Amino acid sequence: MPRSAWIEDSKIPEERAKREQSDFLRYENSVGHIADFHALRHTFITNLARGGVHPKLAQDLARHCDVNLTLSRYSHTVISERATALRSLPDLAITPVGAEPRDANGASLTAARRLEEPVAAPPTPPTENPVLLPKKPQKQVETATLSMYFACTLLTV
Numbered sequence: 765m766p767r768s769a770w771i772e773d774s775k776i777p778e779e780r781a782k783r784e785q786s787d788f789l790r791y792e793n794s795v796g797h798i799a800d801f802h803a804l805r806h807t808f809i810t811n812l813a814r815g816g817v818h819p820k821l822a823q824d825l826a827r828h829c830d831v832n833l834t835l836s837r838y839s840h841t842v843i844s845e846r847a848t849a850l851r852s853l854p855d856l857a858i859t860p861v862g863a864e865p866r867d868a869n870g871a872s873l874t875a876a877r878r879l880e881e882p883v884a885a886p887p888t889p890p891t892e893n894p895v896l897l898p899k900k901p902q903k904q905v906e907t908a909t910l911s912m913y914f915a916c917t918l919l920t921v
Contacts, residue, residue: 819835
């Protein structure tokens with residue numbers, strides 16, 4: 765054990781007695797705080813992942829033989845990180861005709877654009893009957909992409 769080795773390392777009896785009375789390297793100190801040194805490995809690997817360190821380098825620093833062990837057992841996420849990751853996905857919601865587009869926080873995108881863009885002349889109405897005009901094809905979003913997006917969104921609720 766590291767603590768016993770530290771105590772045994774003292775050469776002077778007074779120093780040894782002082783070390784024995786100390787909380788240094790104890791699993792639980794006199795106040796009841798616990799120092800779980802193995803948990804520091806989890807914190808270390810998790811912080812490497814949060815810092816954007818390449819998984820192979822994290823594996824090497826943890827001295828693991830398999831990157832899967834490093835990532836699946838020692839790296840952890842919290843719900844706020846998952847929510848942030850999901851917010852980074854593009855908005856796949858289809859805005860109904862006439863509805864004002866909004867960002868993820870509910871702010872009007874049209875109002876923001878009005879501040880950025882110069883004022884343009886209003887569009888001229890078509891001279892032909894609008895019912896007879898060909899409809900513009902709308903972009904279709906792949907069903908698999910939408911399904912994955914909604915599944916991930918439900919996981920954070």
